[in-house]
Amino acid sequence: MIPPALREMRFAAYWCAIVISLSGHVMGMVVRGWLVNELTHSSVWLGGVYAMVGLPGLVLGPFAGALVDRVDRGKVLLVTQALHGLNALLLAIAILTGVISPPLLLLFALMAGSIGSFDWTVRLAIVPKLVRPESLDSAVALSSGAWILAGVLGPALAGVLLPRIGAAGCFFVTSVAFVPSVLTAFRRTAIPPEPSKPGDSWLQSTVEGYRYILGRRLLRTLLLLEGIPVVFGLPFTTLFPILAEGAGAGSKEETLGLLHGALGVGAILGATLSSISLRTARRGRALLVSAGAFGAGLMTFAVSKPFLVVLALLVAIGVMESIFSTLNATLVQRITDEAYRGRVMSVYNLPWGITPVGGLSLGLVAKAFDPGVAIALHGSLIALLVVGIAAASPELRRTT
DSSP states (O other), X not given: OOOGGGGXXXXXXXXXXXXXXXXXXXXXXXXXXXXXXXXXXXXXXXXXXXXXXXXXXXXXXXXXHXXXXXXXXXXXXXXXXXXXXXHHHHHHHXXXXXXXXXXXXHHHHHHHHHXXXXXHHHHHHHHHHHSOGGGHHHHHHHHHHHHHHHHHHHHHHHHHXXXXXXXXXXXHHHHHHTHHHHHHHHHSOOOOOOOOOTTOOHHHHHHHHHHHHHTOHHHHHHHHHHXXXXXXXXXXGGGHHHHTTTOSSSOHHHHHHHHHHHHHHHHHHHHHHHHHHTTSSOHHHHHHHHHHHHHHHHHHHHTOOSHHHHHHHHHHHHHHHHHHHHHHHHHHHHHSOGGGHHHHHHHHHHHHHHHHHHHHHHHHHHHHTOHHHHHHHHHHHXXXXXXXXXXXXXXXXXXX
């Protein structure tokens, strides 16, 4: 009953630590959105802070991939975890001392995004180094599951702690949550990089990574498909603080926790279902169906009013997003050569840097019309783009 990857002690220690750190990180994201809304009551500011988290990845992401392929990945992980914890600690102090402001929140978000450009890449690239080849599918699914579990625990913690210890206390907890990852990375054995070409500069290594990707059609398609739900779909959670006003029967903070928690519960169910999908003969087809269903789910969510129906739809959306992300990550990892893994994973993460486009679009449309209109438009765009990729990619439809 124990997943194969968790039977390997190096991965098991790593996985437990990242579940804790990611839960604290997600809690911080929820509290940051709540804090922005409390200070500004503006969907544009919410989208702007969200943008500051993603934008650094566009500039730093490709170089992060080259770095991860050239140095010890464990050392990169150690540094990123320590910096994430320090960023959360400084934000807690700023709130506690009363100097926090919307522009300062933008700065802290920019710092978090810059650190994340390296952190997200190394988290993905390090996984195959921690397990045997036959346990890779299990490790990738569990790594996706760590985000999923954090998606439940983080909002739940925010809903419990925010009314009791305030935003500053929550960010203190977030900073402490990174300690296990720091200790795990510090105590781990060395993870040396694959040999690179003699004389290759950092820029040459980055360019070579793009050549590798462009020369593989299936890999290009998977990386393109990854960006569609990430850019146009996932930013819809930035509107949760607005949607939480007047919804549900409890306080705004409790309602916000329920919205995020329902999405996380669905993600856990999706992770369970994806473990079945991973054994089927048509992973590519399941990938496309789950991505299209995610868009359709957003469209339905946008026009729903009863709170219980809203929560049920968020569970369904979480299921589809989880199945999609797990299958896509598994396929990308399986077809990528180890020497290029860091650079491929940095491109895999690039859509998170483009999410400001989706976040700002949602914020502007929500301000001009209504949050439901913004979410419905994005959901329909996702569904149309996925149908187009499915029609143009028979190789992906046949992928097992």
